[in-house]
Amino acid sequence: MAKVREVEASLVTEAVRGLFFKANVSIGQDVYNALVHARDRLEESPLGRSVLDQVLRNHDLARDGHVPLCQDTGMALVFIDLGQEVLLVGGGLAEAVDSGVEEAYREGFFRKSIVTDPLFDRRNTGTNTPAVLHTRIIPGDRVGLLVAPRGFGGENVSALRVLSPGQGPREVLEFVRDTVEAAGPEPCPPTLVGVGIGGTVEAAAIMAKRATLYPVGRRNPDRRYAELELRTLEVVNALGIGPAGLGGTVTCLDVHMDFAPAHVAGTPVVVNICCHAARHAAVTI
Amino acid sequence: MRHASRLVAPLDDEAVRPLRSGDRVLISGVILTALDEAHRRMTEYARENRALPFDLEGQVLCYLESSPTPPGRVCGPIGPVASGRMDPYTPLLLDLGLKGMIGRGRRSPEVIDSIVKNRALYFGAAGGAAVFLSGCVTRVESVAWPEMGPEAVFRMRVEDFPVVVLVDARGNDLYRDGPARYRGGGSPPSKEGLTGGP
């Protein structure tokens, strides 16, 4: 029989707790550097530069004081890559994750923003749970955890369209441009834009979400998609929306695309927007 | 860019008149917070001709939400919510004497018309600068409707709270004019900026 590695559920709880602590008070160095570069080199609007400066000073204050960098500490999004040789013991996976979220949000003085029911019973759960959990089973005996507290400025203006088979890269670019333009100041620009192309509607949505979490500057390994990313970034920044939507040349820090094989009859495209408070953290157990 | 001007809240016509959309302003003094639920309540009071438990005359109302207050701090991180949520209630409040609002995001044409009619200002505070903004708050006290919890009405004493005039008393809207100024412009994405990742 193949070897299995036992992993205590409490380890998952502990890891999730730690990751949300970290993610809520500090952004990745890639986004930080991109904001610095935008302030010092790219942004032509003086007002835009002053917004970026405020945002950067805020990042330093949040990190040093261990306080959440945005008051909207978001919905807890958790991606798990579960090695198929792992045997989780001492509790269920979803429960372990939710316990970690609950502890982090309570102990960190993070805002709890989840209501029990979207339509009929908008009561706060009081714990910021349940988390939104996406699990993949992968080879090996490791557990990969990627968490992202997601504020709703960007979610509120994200969009889905299904392209017909005759449509292509140009329509994708136009869809992204139109979505960013319609969003205007609402998602707290400069943003990170994730685009999922192909598969089914929910597969495209998950690809788009994951794409928002790629490091700034990462390009799609397929040269054609990489070029489409850069072209789209250029077109989006030419909209002039700028930092906080006050007008400027940096509306978006980067556009990331991901694609999957599609049905002959249609291509779902999801555009997911993430604000400049692009918080996430990852660890492997 | 003009230097940031200083304003003391509450405001009067004199203070509002010279400001133009795009101006940076540092607000000091006393401002009120109110979100959706409080707006609904204020509207009910006005419709029933009841006096509000606080005076709106000259006030600056901010649409700020916060994370819980950690021990030893005046307030948790604070930031503006999407102001559009308050649009249906706003013209009535402006008619009642409200002079300024702080939030983020676009307002309806009705709100902009009412801002002009009542010679008021709509200010923007940056989203995602919550710790920085909370550092400008020196005192928070509950004013009305404590049963609304964090959404109750609070009076906040602020010092040099940084905002930008989004809509001025002539109806100029920075969300329209700012992007128009930079549309089509902008440098091509620089290679350097795109490889800053770790």
Ligand code: SF4
């Ligand atoms: S969109 Fe992002 S930065 Fe803006 S308020 Fe929401 S979480 Fe904060």
